[in-house]
Amino acid sequence: GDSVTQMEGPVTLSEEAFLTINCTYTATGYPSLFWYVQYPGEGLQLLLKATKADDKGSNKGFEATYRKETTSFHLEKGSVQVSDSAVYFCALGGSGGSNYKLTFGKGTLLTVNP
């Protein structure tokens, strides 16, 4: 079945540092890929998405490129801020007969210090 493996945390960075959170997936067909973010005390929010190979999703300075050849969707940001501190989840939207559900990774806690 579908699965998502993402970099284990926690990740602690200083403000303005470069961020990479790795995400790889296993799926049949052509899934959509997502990054969701969960700020403390809040619900999951979609950060960015990509629906086909080589697509790049971007939002709020974050980027991720759908790499079919390496089955990866790594999240990057060039300069993190304290306000980026949150839990980040990589997710896969099922394709074909299972296109109704999301399969999530375990999440990566990011803490950015001033």
Add this chain to the structure above:
Amino acid sequence: DTGVSQDPRHKITKRGQNVTFRCDPISEHNRLYWYRQTLGQGPEFLTYFQNEAQLEKSRLLSDRFSAERPKGSFSTLEIQRTEQGDSAMYLCASSLVAGGTEQFFGPGTRLTVL
């Protein structure tokens, strides 16, 4: 605010009691999903509705769990004879169409079973 809402936000109950949670999706969304998230894990799919029809249930959804979506609007998730292992965050999401389209999440209901 026209986002997904859930009620209650927190529920503490004793083992063996029944609990019911409510989810109000974004009004024009025809799909509604329930997920469960335990500490340190990503959300796991439980079930989903298209309009009023429940189309898929995960094996995680034991026979003590039941979900309804009368008239294709709000949904309820009931857990009968709660067990300590049911303690988790229960998330509701909705979407407009399937396949690559983002799901919008509510803030969740945190259940604690004593």
